[in-house]
Amino acid sequence: MTDDITIYHNPKCGTSRNTLALIRHCGIEPTVIEYLKTPPSRAELQALIARMDCPVREVLRQKGTPYDELDLGNPRWTPDELLDFIAQHPILLNRPIVATPQGVRLCRPSEAVLALLPQPLPSPFTKEDGEVVGIS
Numbered sequence: 001m002t003d004d005i006t007i008y009h010n011p012k013c014g015t016s017r018n019t020l021a022l023i024r025h026c027g028i029e030p031t032v033i034e035y036l037k038t039p040p041s042r043a044e045l046q047a048l049i050a051r052m053d054c055p056v057r058e059v060l061r062q063k064g065t066p067y068d069e070l071d072l073g074n075p076r077w078t079p080d081e082l083l084d085f086i087a088q089h090p091i092l093l094n095r096p097i098v099a100t101p102q103g104v105r106l107c108r109p110s111e112a113v114l115a116l117l118p119q120p121l122p123s124p125f126t127k128e129d130g131e132v133v134g135i136s
Contacts, residue, residue, distance in 0.1 A: 005030040008040065008048075010098040016096040018110035018127045023098070025125045026117050030098075039090035045083055048097060051076040051104040059106055061094040073127075 005023060008031050010016045023030050033040070040048065049056055060072060066089055072082065076094070082129040086092045096107050100116040107113040111133045114121060125133045 004101050006033060006099045007031070008033050008035040008095060008099075009091070010036060010095045014128050015108055015110050019094065019096045019098065019107045019113050021127075022110055022113055022121075022125055022133065023117065025123075026119055026121060028117065032127065033044055035091055035093060035095070037104045039087070040093075042083055042087040045086055045093070048099060048104055049083075051099065052097075054106075055079065056086075059094050059097070060086070060092055065089065067092060 007016075007023065009020055009032050011034065014084055017078055020030070020032065051060060052059070060067060060082065061069070062073075070085060070089075072085060072092070077085075094106055094108070095109075096113075098105060098107050098113050098116055100118075102116045102118070105112055106115075106117055110127065114133075121133065127133065
């Protein structure tokens with residue numbers, strides 16, 4: 001059961017893996033989109049960011065991306081231009097982004113996903129680094 005939950009996931013990212021594991025720990029099997037293999041369209045990106053109600057810059061990833069090479073820290077780039085860059089270079093999209101009926105959010109740290117899930121954490125969860133996320 002997907003419960004209408006989608007995670008834009010990068011399996012090489014520990015935060016993304018922990019977020020997916022947290023969702024599954026809650027008994028939910030989300031739709032998993034490996035966005036580097038199946039990038040969202042520009043229109044999908046625009047809709048996601050609109051639902052997040054945040055500036056496009058907040059979803060840009062710097063580390064391990066062409067961010068500096070493209071001079072994306074420069075304030076001259078408009079939100080539309082930044083969306084174009086993300087569409088051309090999906091690695092620029094920070095992760096994981098989780099979309100649910102409760103909202104859309106960049107889940108950094110991974111436990112930020114808990115605010116989007118329809119049920120509370122059933123039991124403590126141990127992240128890959130050993131950190132325990134308790135029941136709130």
